[in-house]
Amino acid sequence: MLDTLLPILIFAALAVAVIGAGRRVRLWRQGRPARVALLQGLAAMPRRYLVDLHHVVGRDKVMSNTHVATAGGFVAAAVLMILVHGLGLAEGVLGWLLLAASGCMFVGSLFVARRRRNPPARLSRGPWMRLPKSLMAFSLGVFAVTLPSVGLLPEGFLEGSGGWLLALVLAAVVTWGLGEMVFGMTWGGPMKHAFAGALHLAFHRRPERFGGGRSTGLKALDLDDPEAPLGVEKPADFTWNQLLGFDACVQCGRCEAMCPAFAAGQPLNPKKLIQDMVVGMAGGSDAAYAGSPYPGKPVGEHQGSPHGPIVARDGKALVDAETLWSCTTCRACVEECPMMIEHVDAIVDMRRFLTLEHGNTPNKGAEVLDNLIATDNPGGFDPGARMHWAADLELPLMADRGAAEVLLWLGDGAYDMRNQRTLRALVKVLRAAGVDFAVLGNEERDSGDVARRLGDEATFQSLAKRNIATLARYRFARIVTCDPHSFHVLGNEYGELGGDYEVRHHSTYIAELFEAGRLHFKPWKGGGVTYHDPCYLGRYNGEYEAPRNVLKALGIEVAEMERSGFRSRCCGGGGGAPITDIPGERRIPDMRMNDVRETGAELVAVGCPQCTAMLEGVVDGGAEVRDIAELVADALAEAPQATGGGATQTQRPQAVEVV
Amino acid sequence: MRPEPSKTAPLEITVLVSVGRHPLTGRGRRADQDARGVELARALPAPEVRLLHAGALDGGSEAALRGYLGMGFDALTLLEQPEGADVLPALADALSEASPQLVITGERAEQGEGSGLLPYLLAEWLGWPVVNGLAEVEDVQDGVATLLQALPRGQRRRLKVRLPAIVTVDGAAPAPRQSAYGPARRGTLEAVPGPVSLDGDWESWQVQPARKRPKRLKIVKAASARDRFKAAAAKAEGGGGQVLTDVTPEQGAEAILKLLKEEGVLR
Amino acid sequence: MSEIQRRDPRKEWIARNRLHPQHLEVLAELGQGAASEWMGPSGLVRKNPHAVGFTGPHGIKRIDRSGVQQGAGGGVGSATTGAERKPLVEIDEPAFLVAVVPDMTGGRLSGHDRDLLGLARQLADADPRAPGAVLAVVFGAHKEEGFADAGIDRLVQLEAPELEGYAPEARLGALVAVEEAWAPRHWLVPDSKLGGADLGRRLAARLGERPATGVWQLEADAEARGEDGSGWRCTARGAAGTLDIQRPLPRVALALAECAEPVSETRHAAERLTLPQALPAQLSRIEDLGQVAVDPAGVALSEAEFILSAGNGVRDWDGFHRAARVLGATEGASRVAVDDGFMPRDRQVGATGTWVTARVYVAVGISGAIQHLQGIQPCEKVVAINMDPGCDMIKRADLAVIGDSAQVLEALVALVERQREEKRHAA
Structure with a gap:
């Protein structure tokens, strides 16, 4: 029975995921056009992911290994599962490989679960708390359904009334796993980061940052074109790859832990800001956000839409202006972000609109300008x-x-x-x-x-x-x-x-x-x-x-x-x-x-x-x-063994030499 | 955004704006008092605020005028006048034609003669009352405006004036809002021709950058040369970095009080 | 001025020539020569071979090496000080009038008013053959007793209920009545925020004269005699104080403070005049509702004249606020006091807060970070109350009291209150 159910499940999940991906892409494409080398980016993506991103993730060794085990196991298991269970290519080594991959993923998910038992404040909770369970469901489910395929369990094990029940349970577990891992990837679950993150790495707005490079200068606005918008007023004013970048956030809160303004109790939390942008991109309220709020600002009072203002002239919209003005542009969040999201660019983009269109630079800002x-x-x-x-x-x-x-x-x-x-x-x-x-x-x-x-x-x-x-x-x-x-x-x-x-x-x-x-x-x-x-x-x-x-x-x-x-x-x-x-x-x-x-x-x-x-x-x-x-x-001291006219020597001739 | 007036008829305000001049660099900018005037007008429940400028339009003045547009206006009416023209007839014509209820302007210009006479001449010409040195317009009702006039040392006086009237704005009025680049760039300068009369007097005067005024010497009318010498040679009293250590609080307080009295800040 | 003094050039020459055999005799005869020797502050006899600067009759500082100390007039040692000995100048038949409208702040002539009267005297006394008279126009009741000493020949005091308070239109009507009655050759008004600037401009606009505003210098000038024949050239500030405009003196002039030396050496008649006809009744379109009570603490820092500023060393905040209230000072604060939440941000003084221009700045418990000292650079007098005698604020201060700020402020408050009490009893 599973033999017929599993391919249906797998391909249904994949199909739904593709539809979800289309919807997600539509959300990103609300943004302004940006010049991105698409094919080059896609080609560079694996390297960016495996080298540059893991360079940042690797600063936390345990989490890095956990991620390698879980993500690596998942990717391998998913591909093999399609081959083994979707296409029925269970013969030989593939099934064993699938067992190994799902086992590896399961081990990883145990570490994820350990991490979630007493999570530090910087981690978001909410749907993220169920992630280890979903990971386990997927890995265990796949493991279990693969056992008969490689012959570790007799073919008829899942037959009969008891077997039927067991098969149903297994199917449910696999469905849960598939739902979280495949459906949720494109429909907005915690696994969204894998899909959006991969594309974000491919279409990053600062490709120079990969391969050991550095790109920190802000990008200029085109002031010669009177039609060009001055900064970002609404979520749709970001470029599409910025929106994509926001969607890549894993809510790990490393930015929050590094942000000096957050530590000082100023109303800024880089993670929440990025999540607010995601809320704005899709439309809705920030009530579902399950991480640390902006200090002094309760969650649930702000809402936005892709074409509504981010900062209201009066009252509340998606984000309050003082959140944006709290940033010291120190780039600690950007440096720390494992998804290489550009928080500072986004903040300055929004500040540009506040200053250039609202004329609302707070406190001494107007005077200084x-x-x-x-x-x-x-x-x-x-x-x-x-x-x-x-x-x-x-x-x-x-x-x-x-x-x-x-x-x-x-x-x-x-x-x-x-x-x-x-x-x-x-x-x-x-x-x-x-x-x-x-x-x-x-x-x-x-x-x-x-x-x-x-x-x-x-x-x-x-x-x-x-x-x-x-x-x-x-x-x-x-x-x-x-x-x-x-x-x-x-x-x-x-x-x-x-x-x-x-x-x-x-x-x-x-x-x-x-x-x-x-x-x-x-x-x-x-x-x-x-x-x-x-x-x-x-x-x-x-x-x-x-x-x-x-x-x-x-x-x-x-x-x-x-x-x-x-x-x-x-x-x-x-x-x-x-x-x-x-x-x-x-x-x-x-x-x-x-x-x-x-x-x-x-x-x-x-x-x-x-x-x-x-x-x-x-x-x-x-x-x-x-x-x-x-x-x-x-x-400063004199040169130790100044020969003859040491003073004049240090003044003139050397200056000539260097030019 | 701006609250609609509940009962009163819509209040029409014209703000006369001029091209200012930064005191250090001489660059064109919003004139400080005029910009405060615009801010005052914006703070009122006025459905219609019109900006009016009379003068020449060139690179420097355009940037300054756009500065006013950047405070959130779509347009500014520009009475084009050549350099050195007397703008009074043109302004008076434009005002009597538009007949606003309230005309707001700065006390004096930051360029040219800057005599601060224009509002008075306009008032004389139009036969309107003029009130100077405003800090705030508190209320406008039934054709009467309640105003707060700024006096030195932060004091205020409340006045009522019958409209139409011309009011001038003191530097103590609320600071003008920031001029935003976007609206400043988009706004239009609507040029309107007006009568031109040249200012002959101004041409005949000698104008040069301000010299530093000599500090007044303390003239001591003492009987003897010795007293005068002492007065001339002595340090200013209480000054010269006098440090009182090991004094009782009372002695210290007395020394301070003496200085406060000498400076006349104690009332 | 009225005393005729004759000079003896020969004696002056002998007095200057120290080698002349008659030098000492002549000096003694002239009653001079002792000032080159005096008892120094430490008890030593000091000698100054040069007679160091004195101020000549025209207010110009002179150095006279002749030994003849005062007044080249070399005459009788005329120590004509003391009000009773000032010569009285009376101008019975003035050739013209110079009208002055003083501000009369607090019912008395202000320093600015006196400067203006000095300017008016320059205009009136320019031609000794045809002297003019200075006419002062005063509104309402006053407390001034020194009109005569200030150089006023004629005084018009206009009293009417409609002239009280801020009544520019009624006052303008009164000035026009004065104009009609006596047609002064010049109208001089202080260009001050206390009323003169407003009234003067109204008057000029009404009379159809183009006034000179911001006048700070006046010179006789034959070329400016022109068809009006004012014979004076004035220098006026224009363009927000950044230009000097030289032009013939018009009929109406608004002058800045220190435009001339106040009258000090003569007395004048201050003869009362009354308007030949009653003031015209007119409808006032401006109604004065009176002054609004303003809390000195609410005065903008940049406007404030007297600032009491608190820093990190202040512990007794109630005492500090009380002191500010009693002294009538505007409160300021250092950045630290603001950061610590004791004072609002708009009270912060310094390069990163507000640049202040107070005449007196009292720094209580402020050590004087460099940004703070930058922000108080324009202040004239700085008083520091601080525990630490080595801090930078003490170095900047004109007067520094080392001690516990709370106690010093308390003593200061007590002292001021006691003196006010005594004054109240005396009055």
Whole structure:
């Protein structure tokens, strides 16, 4: 009887799944068109899945192995089941293989079940709680129905009245398993992630991220086309592959565990945000969501539809504006996401609409943007006063020199009295190394970082285009800056607008200078030191080593914080978060200084003006906050065996050599 | 969004907007007080708010005018006037033709003479009352508007004025909403021809960037040179980074009180 | 000015020439020469060979090396200070009138009013052969007793119930009546938010004159004599204070504070005039409902003149709020106090909060993070109350009190309340 029932079941499930897939695809295709290399993507998909994705999943070894066993077992079992039971090819090795696959899957599902017994808060519950049972049902069911096929059980075992009953039970179990695993894959169960995730990997909006690459720059809006929408107002305004990406979410909550805003009790949870987008894409309310809510915002009060607004001008829609404005764009969620979903892109897309169409950048956002428009710096300072801090330094100006090896990009920190100390230190270091450098002086403008993260793409592009025009007038080998935000924007985001530069963070450049033997340091005499990775240097640009190398060269042994490197916790200063200033229960920099305190370090080295300001603003922080440039400048020593006119030697000839 | 007025007839408001100038960079922008005026108008239960500008249209001024459109308007009426024209006749014509009940404008322009005379001249021309320095329009009912006038040091005075009237807006009025790029880009500038009269006086005056005003010297009319010398040489009292350590709270309080009195901030 | 002093050039020359045999005699005769020696603050006799700066009769600082200390007039040591000794100037038959409409804030002439009267005197006294008279137009009751000392020759006091409060239309009617009665050559009005700016512009619009606004400098100028014959050229601020406009002085001028030195060396008649006919009755379209009570705590930080600002060192918040209330100060806060939830965000002072321009800024328990110090840069006087004598706020402060802020504030509150009590009893 099973011999006739099973093929029907299998092919019915497959047919229903295909219909479901069609429906799902229709949901995604509500999105805007996006240019994606479809065939190339599909061809690259297995590699992306097996290498890149598992690289991220592999950070949690147990879960990684569990997933390999369960998913691998399932895929093999499903294919073999179609062959064995669907097409009746039970002879020989296939049946045994099917037994092995389903057994492997069963073992995996045991681990899944163990995981679900006391799940951490970041995991969603709801339908996900039944997943281990479904997995077991499928694997056990398939295992059991395969036993007779390979002859481990007599053919007639399932005959007779008792056998009939058993067969019915088995059929029910297999149906359950098939329902969850095949039907649910395309109709919206937990297994949806497998279907959507596979396609998401194939049609990812940043294919550069696979194969060890890096793609972190935001994508530009087309402002020349008056018809082109300014950001995302409704779920259907996302590109179709963004919608697909949202659908790929497994609700594992790793993003939630990493999100600084969530930890600070601000109303943001990246996982919930992605789930809300899924709700919006299909239409409905978020009541079925079974994970941690946005802090302070109960689940079930928001709803949306594919063509309804995500953020209402008044009242509630799918998401509240303050959720979007809580993000520091630190990319911790993106870095951690095993499905490689691009949360930050989505958030900035929605912010763009709020700023460009609603004109509703909260708190000081509007003022900062007005300042950027009127004075080219967020503080509204006189553009002619940009170089006042360096009145005594006689910095060479590009306008006078026309060319230099290094263009020193000062950033808006030039107006900030704290950052001026860093800049002075950096100038001292560059001079000590005899670097041929020049600054733009009053010709420099804000890089546009803040404007862009606040969603004001128009102001960003205006600033960027003018900066690019200024930079085009001068010749230089590379740009060096002590501001990772400028670094990121100049290096990764100006390219789309026609400005391609080689940009170095000052820590990278100092490390290079040291390796070239152009800097000499006195031994370190201070106490314990830890290092805080700025998001825009680390996660955005992958520079984790150079700052540590510089500290090592200074003779400092870094006591690493628990969250450092690619898992570094944000200082709370990125993405315009201090400007939009969404209240939470704690402050992000306070939490970060607690991390510092746990290492017992007396000093925390940083490489970013924002981080310096945020961490230094912590009352009773315990540790001193110094920029790497300051530490280097303090440790500068003469070259050990300066021959003859050592001083002049370090100044001139080397500068010529390098060009 | 804006609540509909329940009983009163629809209130027609015209906001006169000008091209502002950023004090540091001189770039064109929404004039601060005018933008506050627009905000004031938007906050009212007014079904019809019209923006009116008289002046030349060029690159800089267009961006500034679009700034007003970005506050959520579809159109702005533009009385085209050449550079250096006296815009009063054109504005007066346009206003008497449109006959709004309330005209809102900033106290003075951020460019040109900036004498702040325009609302008064318009009022004189149209025979309407004019109220200056508004912080808020509280209510409009039966042709009478209740206004809050801003006084120095954050004080307020409540006034009633019979409409139609011209009111000017103080810098203490609520800050204008952000100008959004999308509506600013979409909105239209409806050019309307108007009478042009040239401002001859302005041509004949010498205009230059403002010099820093000399700080007034404290003239000491003392009997002897010695007293004058002492007055000239002595540090300003209470200043110069005086640090009181090891004093009782009372002594400290007295020193502070003395300074507060000298500065005249204690009432 | 009225005393005729004759100069003796020879004696002045001897007084300047220290090698002249008669030098000391002449100096003694001139009654000068002692100021180069005095007892220093520490008891030492100090010598200053140079007679260091004094202020000449025109308010210009002079350095006179002659040894003749005051007034090159070298005459009798005329120490003409003291109100009773100021010469009285009376202009019986003025060639013209210069009308001034002072603000009279709180019923008294304000500093701005006095500056304007000084300006009016410049206009009136320019030609000694045909002196003009300064006419002040004052509305309602006043408490001022020094009209004569402020340089007013004629005074019109207009009292009527309809002129009280904010009554610009009635006041304008009254000014027009003054214009009709005496036709002053110039109308000077303070360009101030306290009423002058409004009234002056109304007057100009009504008289059909194009006024000069924001006037801050006045010079005699033969070229400007033109057909009107004002003979004066003024410099006025335009375009929100970013332009200087030089133009002939029109009939109506609105002048800024410190446009001229107030009158200090002469007394004037302040003779009362009355309007020849009653004020015209007119229908007022503007009704004044009176001033609204405003809580100083609600005043916008950027507008506030006097800020009491709290930081991390404040423990006694009730005491702090009470102090702000008693002192009539606007409350501010450091970022920390805001972050900790003791103060609302709109009260945050500093580069990341509001940039304040207060005249007096009292920082209570604020150590002075750099962003905070940036935000209070424009403040004139900074007072710090802090436990830590080494903090940055103390370095910035003009007056710093080291001690427990709660106790100091309490003492300050007690002191202010006691003084107010005494004043009330005295009055």
